[in-house]
Amino acid sequence: MASIKQRADGVWRARYRDADGREHARHFKLKRDAQRWLDEVTTSVITGQYVDPRAGEATWGEFTRAWMDRQTWTAGTREAAQTAIQSVPWKGEGLGTVRPSAVQSWVTGETKRGLAPTTVRTRLNYVQMAFRAAVLDKVIPSSPAIGIKPPRVRKAEATMKILTVDQIRAVLDAAGDFRPFVEVCLFAGLRLGEAAGLQLGDVNFLARTIDVRRQVQGSTIATTTVVLPKYGSERTVYVPSELMTVLSAHVAAHGLTEPDEPLITTPLGRLYNRNTAGEEWRRIREATGLPAELTLHTLRHTFASNLIASGCDVVTVQRALGHAQPSITLNTYSHLWPSAEDRTRSATAEFMATILDAGESAERSRSGP
Incomplete structure (x- = not known):
């Protein structure tokens, strides 16, 4: 009325x-x-x-706490979302008072503070998700985060690093007891958490396969947990006999017998986490003189680049890496696939070589012995 x-x-x-x-x-x-x-x-x-005019009076902190409690996120995702939610300057303000200019200023400030563009984009994504949820709940009429410009991310071809053959040999020589961990990342394309979560039963030595069924999350002993892999990352990786030989020797040396035993652990028998695996990689990097931008994840990029260089198609690489969609693979590694120009040049070179070889053969036949 x-x-x-x-x-x-x-x-x-x-x-x-x-x-x-x-x-x-x-x-x-x-x-x-x-x-x-x-x-x-x-x-x-x-x-x-x-939208009830009074609904927007709920503060950002009040709304996002209730919103996050409703999510079925993994611990890692929840931690990333919490960091993003807490980084905004309007935590105590009503949702209805936040303006697009405030959101854009926050993004700009995070960038100027030195955060990587990908990190700022991730934080903005969580903030946008929260505002969209507020719109759906009729708390605010529209999201002030729509159309906010995130910082530009450098192209993959400019930032992605791939290990050379000499660097790979140096890394393996310096890896020591950490070598099996390095090898499952390098020759099976596993992520850090996936390699840390491997169990003996995940390795089929006769079929030469590794099943990715779980991952380790957390940065410290206290926060280390074993969870399901990222969505769409469950997979079976087909690996060479040489990697099976390495893992077989590792299993024998450590006396592993039970299927649910962790495959690769720290010297103290604990699961590797982000910090402990990172410490091992830094040790290897210092021993080999590798630059700081080469991270443990570089091993996975190197694995993918080898598949592409060997002629594997997008879907094959996607399945090996455990990407949920082929588009993720293309967005990350498209620059490694030969371009149309490369294929045209290669095909024409082969055609030209065939014609010239045939012409030289005919000339030799006419000239006689």
């Missing part, structure tokens, strides 16, 4: 009751302005866009 009445002081009072029976009112100098406001409210109700 809605109405417009003029008060004794000449001001027009427009009011309506929402679906819960609560009254909302505003005052206007002109009747047409009051009527326009009521018309806008009526339209929003009819189109399903109505």
Whole structure:
């Protein structure tokens, strides 16, 4: 129910009751302005866009706490989301008061603070998710994070590093007891957490396969947990006999017999986590003189680059890497596949060589012995 009445002081009072029976009112100098406001409210109700004006008073902190409690995220995802949610400067402000300019200023500030563009993009993604949830819950009419420009990310071909043959040999020589971990990342393309989560039963020595069924998350002993792999990452990787030989020797040396025993552990028998595996890699990097931009994840990139160089198609590489969609593989590694120009040049070179070889053979035949 809605109405417009003029008060004794000449001001027009427009009011309506929402679906819960609560009254909302505003005052206007002109009747047409009051009527326009009521018309806008009526339209929003009819189109399903109505938002209680008081709903936006909920603070960012209050709403996001309840929103995050409803998510079925892994511990790692929850940690990343929490970091993003807590990094904004409007934590104590009402959702309805946050403006697009404030969101853009936050993104710009995070970039100027020295955070990597990919990190800022990830944080913005979580913030946008929270605002979208608020819109769906009719807490705010629209998201102030729509259209916010994230920092530019350098192209993969400019940032991705691949180990050379000499560097690989040096890494393996310096790896020591950490060598099996390095090799499953380098020759099976496993992520750090996937390599740390391997169990003896995941390795089929006769079939020469490794099953990726779990991953380790966390950076410290206290936070280390074993969870399911990233969505779409469960897979069977087909590996060479040489890697099976290395893993077989490792199993024999450590006396592993039970299928659920961790395959590769620290010298103290604990699961590797982000910090302990990172320490081992830094040791290897210092011993070999590798630059700091070469990380443990570089081993996985090197694995992928070898598949592509060997002529594997997108779907084959996608399945080997455990990407949920081929588009992820293409977005990451498209620069490693031969371009149309490369294929044209190669095909023409082969054609030209065939013609020239045939011509030289005919000339030799005519010339005789």
